Amino acid sequence: xxxxxxxxxxxxxxxxxxxxxxxxxxxxxxxxxxxxxxxxxxxxxxxxxxxxxxxxxxxxxxxxxxxxxxxxxxxxxxxxxxxxxxxxxxxxxxxxxxxxxxxxxxxxxxxxxxxxxxxxxxxxxxxxxxxxxxxxxxxxxxxxxxxxxxxxxxxxxxxxxxxxxxxxxxxxxxxxxxxxxxxxxxxxxxxxxxxxxxxxxxxxxxxxxxxxxxxxxxxxxxxxxxxxxxxxxxxxx
Amino acid sequence: xxxxxxxxxxxxxxxxxxxxxxxxxxxxxxxxxxxxxxxxxxxxxxxxxxxxxxxxxxxxxxxxxxxxxxxxxxxxxxxxxxxxxxxxxxxxxxxxxxxxxxxxxxxxxxxxxxxxxxxxxxxxxxxxxxxxxxxxxxxxxxxxxxxxxxxxxxxxxxxxxxxxxxxxxxxxxxxxxxxxxxxxxxxxxxxxxxxxxxxxxxxxxxxxxxxxxxxxxxxxxxxxxxxxxxxxxxxxxxxxxxxxxxxxxxxxxxxxxxxxxxxxx
Numbered sequence: 001x002x003x004x005x006x007x008x009x010x011x012x013x014x015x016x017x018x019x020x021x022x023x024x025x026x027x028x029x030x031x032x033x034x035x036x037x038x039x040x041x042x043x044x045x046x047x048x049x050x051x052x053x054x055x056x057x058x059x060x061x062x063x064x065x066x067x068x069x070x071x072x073x074x075x076x077x078x079x080x081x082x083x084x085x086x087x088x089x090x091x092x093x094x095x096x097x098x099x100x101x102x103x104x105x106x107x108x109x110x111x112x113x114x115x116x117x118x119x120x121x122x123x124x125x126x127x128x129x130x131x132x133x134x135x136x137x138x139x140x141x142x143x144x145x146x147x148x149x150x151x152x153x154x155x156x157x158x159x160x161x162x163x164x165x166x167x168x169x170x171x172x173x174x175x176x177x178x179x180x181x182x183x184x185x186x187x188x189x190x191x192x193x194x195x196x197x198x199x200x201x202x203x204x205x206x207x208x209x210x211x212x213x214x215x216x217x218x219x220x221x222x223x224x225x226x227x228x229x230x231x232x233x234x235x236x237x
Numbered sequence: 238x239x240x241x242x243x244x245x246x247x248x249x250x251x252x253x254x255x256x257x258x259x260x261x262x263x264x265x266x267x268x269x270x271x272x273x274x275x276x277x278x279x280x281x282x283x284x285x286x287x288x289x290x291x292x293x294x295x296x297x298x299x300x301x302x303x304x305x306x307x308x309x310x311x312x313x314x315x316x317x318x319x320x321x322x323x324x325x326x327x328x329x330x331x332x333x334x335x336x337x338x339x340x341x342x343x344x345x346x347x348x349x350x351x352x353x354x355x356x357x358x359x360x361x362x363x364x365x366x367x368x369x370x371x372x373x374x375x376x377x378x379x380x381x382x383x384x385x386x387x388x389x390x391x392x393x394x395x396x397x398x399x400x401x402x403x404x405x406x407x408x409x410x411x412x413x414x415x416x417x418x419x420x421x422x423x424x425x426x427x428x429x430x431x432x433x434x435x436x437x438x439x440x441x442x443x444x445x446x447x448x449x450x451x452x453x454x455x456x457x458x459x460x461x462x463x464x465x466x467x468x469x470x471x472x473x474x475x476x477x478x479x480x481x482x483x484x485x486x487x488x489x490x491x492x493x494x495x496x497x498x499x500x501x502x
Contacts, residue, residue: 014315015314015315048392051392051395051396052395052396053391053392053395053396053401069396070397071392071393071395071396073390073393077392078389078390079265079266079388079389081265081440082265082385082388082389082446083440083445083446083448083449084385084389084445084446085444085445088445088446089389092382092385092386092389093382093383093386093394093397093399094397117444133393134393137396137397143396
């Protein structure tokens, strides 16, 4: 299968602090990859490299000509000083056909708060708007940074179900940072455990047997919790 | 009214049109202190310009762009906090300017440059203001949605193919240009007020970015015209009187808003 994005030997550091160390990663069409790892492990930086808003210190990022990325940030990362309605935001910098706009509005059930100020939306509403904005770009790679972080359990289920449906029906590749492995375990095809370097990666079932992963999550998948201590049998220099 | 005051008013309107548009972005991006620092640093441009008999406008523009580039470079190096860097920049600029001035025996109207003066405005300046307007407005309006998206979240913008570094550079140059042409009217100390006060008032009463731009422009133009007339009639210092008027409008807008909020609680 063709690679949408291919990262080769990527290194990234900020003022001599090593953030990412020799990362190799291929994202293919129809991939569903979940990145996990402790705070400050470089997860968001990895995503920003792929988007192009950060440049690596060394290594190469090869992007397919057909690549169309859309990005859903964490909800807190939206500037709150601009007075702007949800609909205005959705239509920013993009000519959108009315038909596809209506379809996404219906699918995500966001019609009721299109005319609300972004600042006045609840966490769940704002996350849906951010997702809608991404979908309006008609991406073949959807990148999400802890998208369901501030949602309640039913909101999380709804959100992840939608992502899964999108992946299955539209064959959109998904790259997601998430700690909600217990919910997406059945959808995600590949889990990457990141702590500055890729500690372990693979199918959820296989990775669940990996000693590194076991140390993190324990044996009982059903008891996975979103906050965990990250232990490894190797040391980080 | 004589020709003199009409000239001043035309200049003030031009400046208001520019500062209110840029001011919206300064408020959104929380860059008030950035604008202030560049304005302070521009005093060095004025000093060098006067002493070496180089065109002052050119020197201000060169110094502000230089300082903005140095600042951008240092920010990327993560050596110091942004706050400290801006402080060093602003006061470094003022101090250097004063040192340069004290070396020569040129008469330096410091108060005029700090607070602005009517006497500075010449035909050339009016030409310059409107030339700047014809550069700045098309750039802002052509890229309006891109700038807003970048301000909301630069990573979303980047994923949609907008290059944040390029637009940051464009924006910085526009700010430098704005400061250059505004300084003669408002003075070094009050440039930022003309950028942020009308936009902040507009923020309180606006529901969309476009609305905010329109309100900020109306407020700014009104305050400038009234300020010019008062300054001329009562021989008041120009920059401070314009700012005082905007502050009065701010109070008029903010008090009902606060009362309304308290009543809702």
